[in-house]
Each structure stands twice: as C-alpha cells, then as structure tokens.
Amino acid sequence: MTVDYRLAxxxxxxxxxxxxxxAGDYGVDWSTVDPSNWWIVAERDGDxxxxxxxxxxxxxxxxxEIIVRPDERGKSNGTGRLGYPDVALHLYSLAIHLLAxxxxxxxxxxxxxxxxxxxxxxxxxxxxxxxxxxxxAKRL
Numbered sequence: 137m138t139v140d141y142r143l144a145x146x147x148x149x150x151x152x153x154x155x156x157x158x159a160g161d162y163g164v165d166w167s168t169v170d171p172s173n174w175w176i177v178a179e180r181d182g183d184x185x186x187x188x189x190x191x192x193x194x195x196x197x198x199x200x201e202i203i204v205r206p207d208e209r210g211k212s213n214g215t216g217r218l219g220y221p222d223v224a225l226h227l228y229s230l231a232i233h234l235l236a237x238x239x240x241x242x243x244x245x246x247x248x249x250x251x252x253x254x255x256x257x258x259x260x261x262x263x264x265x266x267x268x269x270x271x272x273a274k275r276l
C-alpha cells in the first residue's frame with residue numbers, strides 16, 4: 137500500500153483530469169491530453185492519487201498545479217518531518233529535484249494562499265515569497 141511516484145505517461149491524462157475535475161477544473165477536456173513531460177504522478181495500487189505540473193525551462197523552472205485526492209491528504213506514511221510527510225510534499229520535492237536536474241537555476245511555484253502546509257514546507261527549504269500574483273485564465 138505504498139505510494140509510487142513517476143513521470144506521467146501519455147495515457148495518464150484522464151486520471152489527472154479526474155482529480156482536477158473533482159477540485160473544479162473549469163470544464164477542461166482531459167480525455168486526449170498527453171501529460172508526459174509535464175507532470176509527475178503519485179500512484180497507490182495502480183490508481184493515480186496525486187499529480188504536480190512541472191514546467192522545465194532554463195534558466196527558470198515552474199511548479200504549477202498540484203492536486204491530491206482528498207483521502208490521501210495529510211497521510212504521513214510513518215516518515216514525518218524527517219522524510220516526505222505526505223503525497224503533496226513528496227510531489228513538490230520530486231518536482232524541485234527534477235527542475236534542478238534539468239538545468240533550472242531558479243524555480244517558481246504556484247501556491248494557493250490558503251495552502252499553509254505547502255507554504256511552510258517551502259519556507260523550511262529556503263523558498264521566499266517574491267510577490268503576489270493574480271491568476272488569470274482565458275478559454276482557447
């Protein structure tokens with residue numbers, strides 16, 4: 137019953153979409169989306185239980201949307217603060233390592249204002265608030 141982490145595959149779009157739609161995804165059609173090279177997923181028993189968007193670029197990288205199934209949030213898997221305390225934090229850690237391994241010199245992260253757990257985790261790992269953003273969207 138451990139959680140496995142991997143880069144998304146081409147056929148993971150619908151599973152990521154299901155997670156996103158449960159959280160309110162603006163009606164995006166995920167049925168034909170190929171999230172490989174853009175997402176890291178967390179799986180438990182073959183089911184995608186979490187995902188994080190990673191935009192690899194140089195010199196800046198970006199950690200975008202993160203979604204974790206509600207019943208997986210806050211589970212510690214017995215590792216606590218010394219390891220990866222839950223699925224979301226482990227996804228963030230993997231995203232950071234992936235950006236560094238691919239040559240990003242600076243990483244930016246989209247963090248919701250009310251997501252105090254991720255904010256605290258990032259601050260403990262030397263991240264800094266660099267400004268307030270207004271997230272805007274346009275249907276294409």
